[in-house]
Amino acid sequence: MRELLGFFSAPMLWPQLTLASGLLCCLAAGMAREVSASVARLLGAVSLVVALWMLMFTARGEAGPLVGLDGLGLAWQILFYAGGLPVLLSLDEDDEVPAALLLASCLGAGLLAASSSLLMLFIGLELMSLPAYLLVARLPAPGAPPHEAAVKYFFAGALASCLFLLGMALHYVASGSLALSPAPGAMGLAALALMGAAALFKIGVVPFHFWLPDVYESSAPALAGFFSTSVKTAALLLLMRLAALGPAPAGACLPWLGAGTSLYGALLALRQTRLQRLLAYSSVSHAGILVLGVGAWAAQGCDPASAAPLFFYGLVYVFMSNGAFLFVRLSGLSRRPEIAGYGSLRPVHAGLFGVLLLSLAGIPPTGGFLAKLLIFWETVKVGLYGPLAVAALATLVGLGYYLGLIRDMFFDEPKWRPAEPEKGAVEVLLWVCAVLAASLGILPWIFSSALGRLLS
Amino acid sequence: MLTALWLVPAVGGAACLFSSRKTSRLLSAVFAAAVFAYSLWLSVPYTADAGVWGVVESGPAWIFGIRYHLALDGLALSLVWLTSFLTVVSLAASWRGSFSAGFWASFLFLEAALMGVFLARDLFVFYVFWEATLIPMFFIIGLWGSEGRRHAAMKFFLFTFFGSLFMLVGLLALVTHEHAVSGVWTWDMGALAGTNPQGLAGTLMFAAFVIGFGVKIPLFPMHTWLPDAHTEAPAAGSIMLAGVMLKMGVYGFIRVLLPVFPRLSWELLPWVGGLACVNILYGSLCAMQQKDLKRLIAYSSVAHLGFCLLGVLSWTPEGVAGGSLQMLNHGITTGALFMMIGFLYERTHRRGLADYGELVGRAPWLTFFFGWAIMASIGLPGMNGFIGEFMSLAGMARALPFMAVVAALGIVLSAAYSLPAYQTVFWGASPAGSASSKVTDLDAREKVLVWLLCGLMLYIGLCPTPFLDVLAPSVAALVPYGFTP
Numbered sequence: 001m002r003e004l005l006g007f008f009s010a011p012m013l014w015p016q017l018t019l020a021s022g023l024l025c026c027l028a029a030g031m032a033r034e035v036s037a038s039v040a041r042l043l044g045a046v047s048l049v050v051a052l053w054m055l056m057f058t059a060r061g062e063a064g065p066l067v068g069l070d071g072l073g074l075a076w077q078i079l080f081y082a083g084g085l086p087v088l089l090s091l092d093e094d095d096e097v098p099a100a101l102l103l104a105s106c107l108g109a110g111l112l113a114a115s116s117s118l119l120m121l122f123i124g125l126e127l128m129s130l131p132a133y134l135l136v137a138r139l140p141a142p143g144a145p146p147h148e149a150a151v152k153y154f155f156a157g158a159l160a161s162c163l164f165l166l167g168m169a170l171h172y173v174a175s176g177s178l179a180l181s182p183a184p185g186a187m188g189l190a191a192l193a194l195m196g197a198a199a200l201f202k203i204g205v206v207p208f209h210f211w212l213p214d215v216y217e218s219s220a221p222a223l224a225g226f227f228s229t230s231v232k233t234a235a236l237l238l239l240m241r242l243a244a245l246g247p248a249p250a251g252a253c254l255p256w257l258g259a260g261t262s263l264y265g266a267l268l269a270l271r272q273t274r275l276q277r278l279l280a281y282s283s284v285s286h287a288g289i290l291v292l293g294v295g296a297w298a299a300q301g302c303d304p305a306s307a308a309p310l311f312f313y314g315l316v317y318v319f320m321s322n323g324a325f326l327f328v329r330l331s332g333l334s335r336r337p338e339i340a341g342y343g344s345l346r347p348v349h350a351g352l353f354g355v356l357l358l359s360l361a362g363i364p365p366t367g368g369f370l371a372k373l374l375i376f377w378e379t380v381k382v383g384l385y386g387p388l389a390v391a392a393l394a395t396l397v398g399l400g401y402y403l404g405l406i407r408d409m410f411f412d413e414p415k416w417r418p419a420e421p422e423k424g425a426v427e428v429l430l431w432v433c434a435v436l437a438a439s440l441g442i443l444p445w446i447f448s449s450a451l452g453r454l455l456s
Numbered sequence: 457m458l459t460a461l462w463l464v465p466a467v468g469g470a471a472c473l474f475s476s477r478k479t480s481r482l483l484s485a486v487f488a489a490a491v492f493a494y495s496l497w498l499s500v501p502y503t504a505d506a507g508v509w510g511v512v513e514s515g516p517a518w519i520f521g522i523r524y525h526l527a528l529d530g531l532a533l534s535l536v537w538l539t540s541f542l543t544v545v546s547l548a549a550s551w552r553g554s555f556s557a558g559f560w561a562s563f564l565f566l567e568a569a570l571m572g573v574f575l576a577r578d579l580f581v582f583y584v585f586w587e588a589t590l591i592p593m594f595f596i597i598g599l600w601g602s603e604g605r606r607h608a609a610m611k612f613f614l615f616t617f618f619g620s621l622f623m624l625v626g627l628l629a630l631v632t633h634e635h636a637v638s639g640v641w642t643w644d645m646g647a648l649a650g651t652n653p654q655g656l657a658g659t660l661m662f663a664a665f666v667i668g669f670g671v672k673i674p675l676f677p678m679h680t681w682l683p684d685a686h687t688e689a690p691a692a693g694s695i696m697l698a699g700v701m702l703k704m705g706v707y708g709f710i711r712v713l714l715p716v717f718p719r720l721s722w723e724l725l726p727w728v729g730g731l732a733c734v735n736i737l738y739g740s741l742c743a744m745q746q747k748d749l750k751r752l753i754a755y756s757s758v759a760h761l762g763f764c765l766l767g768v769l770s771w772t773p774e775g776v777a778g779g780s781l782q783m784l785n786h787g788i789t790t791g792a793l794f795m796m797i798g799f800l801y802e803r804t805h806r807r808g809l810a811d812y813g814e815l816v817g818r819a820p821w822l823t824f825f826f827g828w829a830i831m832a833s834i835g836l837p838g839m840n841g842f843i844g845e846f847m848s849l850a851g852m853a854r855a856l857p858f859m860a861v862v863a864a865l866g867i868v869l870s871a872a873y874s875l876p877a878y879q880t881v882f883w884g885a886s887p888a889g890s891a892s893s894k895v896t897d898l899d900a901r902e903k904v905l906v907w908l909l910c911g912l913m914l915y916i917g918l919c920p921t922p923f924l925d926v927l928a929p930s931v932a933a934l935v936p937y938g939f940t941p
Contacts, residue, residue, distance in 0.1 A: 363591065363617075364584040373624070377520075380628040392621045399617055403594075403610065411598045411606050 011059045012069035015051035015077060016110040022047020023103040030096030040096035044103050045088050051110070052081045065179070068116030072304045075454045076237045079314045080109040083229030086322045086429045087222045090329065091139075098138050101131035102226065109234040118168045118178040118195075121238060125164065125202070128234055129157045132227065139220040141276060143334070149218030156211035160201035167194030182245050192246045199242060202235030203287050206261040213268075216280030224276060225325035228283040229318045236290055236314070243294060244302040254295030255379065259387035262288030262394035269401050273336050278401060279324055282360060285394055286317055289375055292391055296378035309374035311454075316367035316440050320359045323433025327353040330426045332419045339405060341414025349421065350409045352434040359437040361402035362395055367440030458513045458526040461498075461536065462571040462585070465491055465543075469564035469592075472557055481551070484560035488547050491567065492540040499533060499926070518580075521631070521641030525578040530930040531710065531780055534923065535574045535703060538787045542699040543567045546692035548905055549795045553690075553802070559600055566592040566696060573704055579627055579643040579712070583620075586708075589701060590616055593693065601688040608681075608688035615681035616671055623668025623708075626661045630716065633657065649715035649937055662720045665713045666728060672705030673761050676734045683742075686754035687807075691798020694750065698757050699791035703783045706764045710780065710934065714771055718939035721771065725856060729769050733862045735762030740869035749800075749807050752877055753793050756833065759866055760786045760841075766863055767848025771938040775851015777924055777931045782844025784923065785832070785916060789841060792829045792909035796822060799902055804891035809877055812895075813886030819897040823882045825906045830878050832913040834871045840916035 029040035062068040112124025137150035170191035175183035204212040265284030272278035343350035359368035468487030472480035515524030572585030598609030739758030746752040767779030832839035853860040
């Protein structure tokens with residue numbers, strides 16, 4: 001009982017508790033007849049913002065056997081909540097349930113970040129994933145088959161969960177506890193491999209990526225943005241936690257896996273004819289760079305303070321990816337050839353998308369460049385030149401479609417007249433994402449000291 | 457205030473972007489002229505206080521040892537002049553064209569990025585500006601180029617980015633290597649000069665830098681983007697591309713590669729210098745085969761840049777000074793040639809050698825000036841090209857005489873591809889269906905522009921001392937980094 005009380009009174013969980021109350025308020029407001037769904041969504045958004053604000057003074061430490069917050073968990077919560085915010089603000093259906101589901105998913109990610117035990121990690125992971133499956137069914141892309149992607153996502157997620165549970169069981173057998181501490185012996189290693197596979201599944205690392213493009217393509221664009229940022233960085237955090245558990249050689253496969261994934265994703269993105277699927281593969285490619293970064297981080301001894309490059313990449317990616325998917329939503333384009341000549345029809349939107357694409361491609365002086373540079377630098381520091389070369393090649397290949405999109409947008413004549421885009425929240429969000437994605441490349445000194453404090 | 461050199465055009469570019477077609481043209485001219493005036497005025501503080509790395513402007517330390525750090529020395533100053541001058545020239549050359557606001561803005565953005573490249577003394581800042589030059593040029597080629605522009609713009613970007621990735625990895629390796637040796641994170645060019653990494657790691661880093669800078673020069677066999685980009689770009693774009701952007705590569709050799717890797721540069725001189733010789737010979741032979749005027753000049757650039765690089769690689773005072781002066785010369789000469797071909801193209805929309813003949817009767821002034829620029833390009837004594845090529849070869853003759861002999865063949869070849877083309881277009885019989893009848897002579901604006909450039913060619917050719925004096929302190933400061941066995 002005392003442990004339960006300790007759990008709920010832990011000050012490190014205040015952001016999560018805020019989200020939980022926001023979730024309840026949102027549902028309650030939705031049930032009240034006279035309150036419109038937009039108010040419910042607003043309540044949810046406010047709770048996300050308050051949770052973000054609370055992170056500024058959330059204490060770090062342990063509370064009970066399950067909860068523990070360190071700098072890494074604290075910093076990563078920023079990514080989760082910031083990644084969820086644009087999606088929440090851009091929802092426009094007359095329905096509060098998607099907003100509530102989204103908040104629940106963010107809450108799950110938040111719990112995952114504040115866990116000091118495998119059990120809590122698993123609970124967080126599930127709480128994050130289950131609403132995500134429902135969201136895919138609830139908010140499909142225009143014209144996508146309604147439940148196919150949701151079911152696919154569910155089965156892939158269930159498989160990952162099974163792997164994780166099995167790994168947990170083995171870990172318990174090997175070490176006698178579910179705490180986040182190394183488990184001895186071959187069984188401990190097997191446990192780590194299984195749990196690691198689950199994390200790679202969630203991130204979408206090749207060869208565990210097959211579900212990802214279908215799900216991203218069939219979800220509403222904004223939702224795909226959420227999956228590619230919050231959900232993906234949460235899985236990344238899981239991977240980092242596991243990498244910190246294992247003996248040093250256990251992480252040795254990560255750089256190659258990451259580099260291979262980034263190249264594979266880039267090569268496949270080249271061939272895509274649907275915009276959202278292209279962005280999905282681009283997200284696979286970016287996840288590969290992040291996993292490469294985790295490998296370099298693990299090779300340096302898993303020090304939370306040196307995870308700053310990973311955090312920075314995640315932060316920039318939150319804006320780049322959300323922004324790109326928001327553009328898809330705003331423009332209403334679905335097939336890649338339709339983008340031809342978009343620059344002459346809507347120069348401002350095309351310009352913003354162009355900035356986001358340059359950032360995704362990693363061209364200076366955008367944020368995407370600095371993020372990529374920092375990850376590459378970490379790999380150089382530990383001498384991982386082979387994976388680095390592959391990742392650099394992936395960057396070059398990636399230029400083929402990012403720059404290709406810019407070329408088609410600006411150099412071609414429009415052949416197709418897109419629908420008049422809606423004004424309002426989505427457009428503002430696109431502006432915010434593009435400006436941040438570009439300016440993070442030259443402004444990180446604002447963050448660098450804060451980042452040091454955050455992660456230390 | 458060195459920051460103003462890149463910030464003013466950048467602000468000007470943004471202002472152009474958000475104004476109307478007519479206003480933006482005027483704005484771009486005002487900003488470009490202001491920057492040019494300022495760059496001339498900068499020679500005053502420069503000569504007053506020229507340290508080893510020039511007039512320094514340093515910002516607060518950024519992250520991970522990166523520092524916003526600009527400096528101006530003679531070498532940078534000469535290229536800053538060239539950039540601001542050619543920007544004015546290219547804007548004036550396209551004054552009559554019906555271009556949108558983006559066109560005028562792109563040139564100012566390009567100028568801003570180029571200024572940053574030449575002024576940066578921090579490798580990170582250098583790299584950021586280096587890459588930033590790609591974006592405006594990509595749009596200049598892709599939006600306002602001729603038929604093959606779509607493909608050429610993409611090829612240009614991909615090739616350069618390919619090289620830049622090597623350079624980036626080389627930079628990271630170099631900075632990390634320096635940290636392992638001295639325990640300090642620094643991206644400062646001054647601090648990294650003389651680092652002298654060796655062994656396999658050093659060689660790989662060296663190769664990465666050679667590829668990174670070589671793509672831009674462009675060094676054989678990474679040159680294939682150049683003919684396409686130059687040919688498809690609008691005239692003003694070609695002027696900037698050939699006039700300034702190719703110099704970035706040679707500048708990288710002088711500023712980064714040779715000071716950081718003196719020993720390897722010496723040991724691998726036969727290889728890199730060999731490639732430069734291939735540039736000269738192969739570029740000349742290719743130029744002979746061209747049927748398109750712009751392509752011909754583009755290949756001649758490949759050859760001329762080979763001379764610049766050879767002079768620099770010799771790492772002797774006369775070689776480095778000659779190579780640097782030749783960069784300036786080539787910018788002026790090739791800029792003038794591309795500009796005049798642009799004037800022709802504006803009138804007829806044809807570029808083929810076979811499309812013209814007997815232009816001397818219709819456009820005597822054009823014929824006269826084109827001949828003048830061709831003479832400068834060949835390296836006729838008395839013209840600027842002669843001084844630069846002579847000094848480069850003299851430098852190389854001290855380092856590796858054999859290579860200087862091979863390269864000297866290139867001078868003969870340059871006459872062999874330039875003169876026949878000039879003769880066909882301007883003096884030869886007009887072929888059937890030729891576009892010559894549409895050609896009118898240069899008007900007043902064009903004449904002023906051409907006079908300016910041709911006057912400079914002669915001036916540098918007869919009286920190179922003022923320019924060499926500007927270069928001398930930086931050359932004197934850089935050459936001691938060299939390795940002598």
